[in-house]
Amino acid sequence: MIWKEIYIRYGELTTKGRNRKDFIHRLKNNIKYIFSDIAPLTIRAERDRMHIQLDNERQYEVLMEKLPQVFGIQSFSPVAMCEKDMDSIQQLANQIMEQYKDQEITFKVEVHRSDKSFPLQSHDIQRAVGGFLLAHNPNLTVNVKKPDVELRIEIRKEAAYLMAQVIYGAGGMPVGSNGKSLLMLSGGIDSPVAGYLMMKRGVRFDAIHFFSPPYTSEQSLQKVKDLANELTKFGSSIRLHVIPFTELQVLIKDSVPENMLMTTTRRMMMKVADRVREEIDALGIITGESLGQVASQTLESLTAINEVTNTPVLRPLISFDKLEIIDIAQKIGTYETSIKPYEDCCTIFTPANPKTKPKIEKVTYFESHVDFDEYIERAVKNREVYTLPEKNIKEDKFKDLL
Ligand code: ATP
Ligand code: MG
Numbered sequence: 001m002i003w004k005e006i007y008i009r010y011g012e013l014t015t016k017g018r019n020r021k022d023f024i025h026r027l028k029n030n031i032k033y034i035f036s037d038i039a040p041l042t043i044r045a046e047r048d049r050m051h052i053q054l055d056n057e058r059q060y061e062v063l064m065e066k067l068p069q070v071f072g073i074q075s076f077s078p079v080a081m082c083e084k085d086m087d088s089i090q091q092l093a094n095q096i097m098e099q100y101k102d103q104e105i106t107f108k109v110e111v112h113r114s115d116k117s118f119p120l121q122s123h124d125i126q127r128a129v130g131g132f133l134l135a136h137n138p139n140l141t142v143n144v145k146k147p148d149v150e151l152r153i154e155i156r157k158e159a160a161y162l163m164a165q166v167i168y169g170a171g172g173m174p175v176g177s178n179g180k181s182l183l184m185l186s187g188g189i190d191s192p193v194a195g196y197l198m199m200k201r202g203v204r205f206d207a208i209h210f211f212s213p214p215y216t217s218e219q220s221l222q223k224v225k226d227l228a229n230e231l232t233k234f235g236s237s238i239r240l241h242v243i244p245f246t247e248l249q250v251l252i253k254d255s256v257p258e259n260m261l262m263t264t265t266r267r268m269m270m271k272v273a274d275r276v277r278e279e280i281d282a283l284g285i286i287t288g289e290s291l292g293q294v295a296s297q298t299l300e301s302l303t304a305i306n307e308v309t310n311t312p313v314l315r316p317l318i319s320f321d322k323l324e325i326i327d328i329a330q331k332i333g334t335y336e337t338s339i340k341p342y343e344d345c346c347t348i349f350t351p352a353n354p355k356t357k358p359k360i361e362k363v364t365y366f367e368s369h370v371d372f373d374e375y376i377e378r379a380v381k382n383r384e385v386y387t388l389p390e391k392n393i394k395e396d397k398f399k400d401l402l
Contacts, residue, residue, distance in 0.1 A: 003080055004081050006078055008075075008169075010023075010027070010072065023072065027045070031043060038058060067169065068168065071171070075168050076166075077166050082159065083160070084160050103139060106142065106147045107150070111123070111125045111155070112153070113154075114157070115157050133151075151164050170200065181283060184273055186209070186210075187223045197328075203284075204236045206276075207228050209243065212244075212249055245272075247378070256366040262296050266296055271372070289302065289315045289317065289318065295354040301356065303360070
């Protein structure tokens, strides 16, 4: 294989001043985590770029396939390298361009010479290599304005580096570089997408799911685990807190008028989530709410739900249309799981006519007759916690035994 390393250009993190070191460190660790199945990867992180050494073809293939999903990467290129002499450079350039020998393509050679002791000037190198390639490859023609392939040659102190492709990365910031939150994860389409978008902004999270057996089934819980698992491929393991919600839901149903069930249920979910958030030292709560999508997502409802906490509630989908959300869900691979037909705790107790404009005074009035706190504490205490991907659990357990 001619490629010796993958060269990574950072995303937005290069503008982040003194946090840069931490961002780069995170990106490196995230790459190691995501690609642990092709480990060990040798990664060299520099201030403005990162190099992943390629030891075999499989590493190359897996990296080319999955690096476009890793947040914090602007673009990347496979790189070949050789001795700093014109003969070696021309031979290597020719090997690279031979990959395109079955197509008629246009190209140009771009040279950057940071090693000023190299005897030829950039434009001389450019001309010599370009001429050599044209002489050996009849399928090539030069186009300096809009070439199909730009062959880039960098003459550095240690060696000459050649690359022919720039592949766009996912942008964003490395997961974990912008703190920790708690994602309210239902089995629906929206909340996994909300989690994905926050990961893109560098947020890592635990997930919380409200589970109401026997009204909701084991399959619906499995679906949520599958969704959380899907999200781990973007850069971090995820802890899933499963809250036994039945007792609280039944209590709510018996305590407030039917048209307020939904509002109070949402408020209690938010209270429980906030308690778990506190315990895990997270700073925000993420939801998949989108303005106007359903009765609980009017500004009036959101105000009533928000009233129970001062914690920032991050709603990355607030302005998205359902079709836009579905589009992202399909791209990130959560859609197929989300549309599996298992019931959610909220749909079961959803009244026929929920209030779309709940009045906070009325809601708090009805809630004041009941001591919800005791139930909330019990739900928080009796939660089950899973770490995803599940194979890690086995490895962790095994580790303890050694
Ligand atoms: P989703 O597709 O994410 O389920 P939705 O459009 O069905 O969203 P709702 O059911 O009103 O809307 O839920 C709004 C948000 O509340 C969800 O995006 C999610 O963040 C949270 N949520 C709803 N149900 C649960 C649950 N059972 N466990 C955890 N969070 C939930
Ligand atoms: Mg839902």
